[in-house]
Amino acid sequence: MTSRVTRTQVVIVGAGPAGLLLGQLLQRASIDAIVLERRSAGYVLGRIRAGVLEQGTVQVLEHAGVAERLHAEGIRHDGVEIGFRGRRHRIALHALAGRSVTVYGQTEITRDLMEARAASGAPSVYEAEDVALHDITSGAPRVTYVHEGELHEISCDFVAGCDGYHGVCRSSIPADKLATYERVYPFGWLGVLADVPPPWNELIYANSERGFALASLRSATRVRCYVQCPLEDRVEQWSDARFWDEFRRRMGEGIADAVVNAPSIEKSIAPLRSFVVEPLRYGPLFLAGDAAHIVPPTGAKGLNLAVSDVFYLHEALRDYYRGRSERALDDYSVRCLRRIWRAERFSWWMTRQLHQFPGDAFARKMQETELEYLFESEAAQKSMAENYVGLPLERAT
Ligand code: FAD
């Protein structure tokens, strides 16, 4: 196979929200980057994932110049509800923490970023196969990939590993250079997207005897709902009717009566995991987003963390290319990890409080006690609100 050789400053592996946003931020800082994505653009846009954005995330998207549609179509939420024992308790996010969250789908952010990248003419390669990193610590790193049967090689200064949990970048780092922290939960989330007006105004996280359920939305005409399910379950076992029946039972009165059996336009099962590697840097390779850490979706933190990682990374690269210093590159991992561990703790806490852990009667008692405390104590609600709306991003000095 012949090899075509090019050069750029930063190779970004992965065109999920982390990779595309980094590309956009670098583009605006006049730093050259090439995005390499294993899948087609259509496939990336078809993945239904996050829906809740922290205010800090919205600000970064504004800074990146891709918030126009988000401002027009995103829905501000000032509270969330927790369902327990047939009652719903509101956590007044804005009143308690002074900030709100915005409901705007990850798919929409991805679309906005793809369009901005295409309009700027910055290079992206979709369906890039066999992406491989070479000579990482040699001072002259290279990335190769195959596209339409042809082998390509890019020499670069830095590689941004934005290729998600199953990507190639993290596994290119020698295992003895990374510490790994992990917790796997004994259940998954079955999610359904359906075009029907949501009969709820704010998200409802329900802890039911039958398992967790979440009522979310994407717009005034589209709902996104989840139920906790066994890890072994397959989507084919869940007809729409079975899903809605289970969802209604877990949501309880008030909501159950209003939920209709709307046909699903997407249905998928996601396992739940907490995962962090340290550090996020190996020479010129920087990990960002799900490539470096996973949170269970209960706290709505994964996408928000991916955004704060790449915000810090773009600042560090900008400082480097402006000839200021390498200090921000050196600090990148520590700076990200402070936020990451806070979000890991909160997501783990939310997951523990809201799901059924089969066979663990002690855990159930702790859950009941913790939730009763939450509903009675403004201090506990404030702590939850502060974490849910997200910690402010540290600004560069
Ligand atoms: P990804 O989105 O995984 O993107 C990585 C990209 O890299 C992919 O496009 C992949 O195809 C590509 N890639 C992989 N390997 C290679 C390779 N070898 N070569 C080239 N490209 C490669 N987060 C929130 O903040 N709020 C929420 O409400 C929320 N809800 C969620 C609900 C569910 C059901 C799930 C599953 C997740 C949710 N998340 C949420 C988490 C959020 O979706 C992720 O954290 C986010 O997608 C991370 O973005 P990323 O760009 O780091 O990784």
Ligand code: PHB
């Ligand atoms: C979603 O709308 O997909 C969503 C919302 C909140 C979460 C997780 C997912 O905690």
